[in-house]
Amino acid sequence: MPDFDVYQLPEDHETIRAAVREVCDARVAPNAAEADESGEFPKASYDALRSSDFHAPHIPVEYGGAGADALATAIVIEEVARACASSSLIPAVNKLGTMPLILAGSESLKQRYLTPVASGEAMFSYCLSEPEAGSDAVSMTTRAVRDGDYWVLNGVKRWITNAGVSEYYTVFAVTDPAARSRGISAFVVEKSDEGVSFGAPEKKLGIKGSPTREVYFDNVRIPLDRMIGDEGTGFATAMKTLDHTRVTIAAQAVGIAQGALDFAKGYVKERKQFGKAVADFQGIQFMLADMGMKLEAARQLTYVAAGKSERGDADLTYFGAAAKCFASDAAMEITTDAVQLLGGYGYTRDYPVERMMRDAKITQIYEGTNQVQRVVMARQMLKD
Structure with missing residues (x-):
């Protein structure tokens, strides 16, 4: 059995x-x-x-x-x-x-x-994207040049979550421009390092309580022992990292969707129209059923991907991308439906579902857009 x-x-x-x-x-x-x-x-x-x-x-x-x-x-x-x-x-x-x-x-x-x-003394952020290098991370221009016992970093990173709040940053920079992806290395940069500065907080649609800023590096001198891994392995490390952390974005999307569904369920059971609770109308029940079904499918896929992350399974790249893509698409649909279930009230800041809808949108974009996730999945599927 x-x-x-x-x-x-x-x-x-x-x-x-x-x-x-x-x-x-x-x-x-x-x-x-x-x-x-x-x-x-x-x-x-x-x-x-x-x-x-x-x-x-x-x-x-x-x-x-x-x-x-x-x-x-x-x-x-x-x-x-x-x-x-x-x-x-x-x-x-x-x-x-x-x-x-x-x-x-x-x-x-x-x-x-x-x-x-x-x-809890410090937080840690991740600096990969640049103004002209988002999905195409290999096109980054931030440079690290060897100078004796130091690497000297110059460049800018964009869309850095918790920038300015975090004390530490994993920064990816080009150490050998001729080697393309094999010419990128990773470093630990501290907020207090001379030459590190931050742009103004981005004015965003959602996740407003998490600061997103540019990070600037102006002749930042990094000791040799702060390189992560060997020289030229940074891009491979960045991609392996995302295989694991896309699972966390899937989990975030599941949580946002659960919050929206929980609130919407409570609302439609209390709200009365035409002499009965809104939850008693079959059309509303169908919406709730679809929301719950998509949410549970997203959760189970996320948990499977988490298990593969823990074990380091060979197919983690596929499952990490699939969980992130499916869960974030589901979260966008579920939060939008939650706003609909609250009607006009859902469109106001007096209720949390409009915030959840705005927050859900970013899960379809960061750590690789869902279009990129579909490319990743297809390539994994087509491998021998």
Whole structure:
């Protein structure tokens, strides 16, 4: 007989979900509307996550972290996103920024930089995209030139999540222009390094409580021991990182969609029209059924991808792309339907679903647009 327990989350993962939800309902959700309205980083939410060890759960225990596996980390991000999408970028981007170190960094780099992230003393961001190099990351122009015992960085990175708040940055730069993707290397840059500066916060549609800025490097001198991995391996590290962290974006999308569905269900059960609850109309029930079906399909695909991330399966590239693409498309549909279910009220800031709809949109764009995800999936499918 098959082991049907494989289709059920382990008890400890359900315990993690319950713990995160409790923290988020009490100390994160109350800050979500204000963070969206003000565009300010939700420090109170960060403090709540940090005090509960949910700010960077993926950091291994040997560096002072909680040592959460990829599935547990996805559940944490999902539950935070259910309450506040901006706040979910705290654990998500901490994973994105540190994953290159975990995959390719020296032991000394890991000890030096993962430990303060685990303790909550610092956050970590990821600098890959540039003004003229988004999906085509190989076209980056940020340069790193060797000068004795240092690398000297010059250039600009764009769309950097939590820029200015994070203390540390994984930065990808060209060290050998003739070698194309094999001429890109990765470095740890500190916010305090001379020559590092930040642009004004972007004025965005959603995730307004998570600052997005350009990061400028003006003759930034980086010691040799801050290179992540060997010279020329940066692009490969960047792509391996995204294989893992696209799962976290899928989890974020699932959480946003769950928050919108939860609120819409409560609303239609209370709202009365034509003498009965809106939820009693079959047309509304069909909408709810479709929303729930798409959400659960997205969640299951995300959890499968998380398992593959934890094991390092050979088909992670496909499943990471598929989970991110499907979950973010589903989140956009579900949040849009949630606004529709609330009618005119859904279109106002008095209710959270319009914020959730705006927040959901970015999940279809960052860490690779969904058009790029479909290219990635097709290429994986067509391999021998």
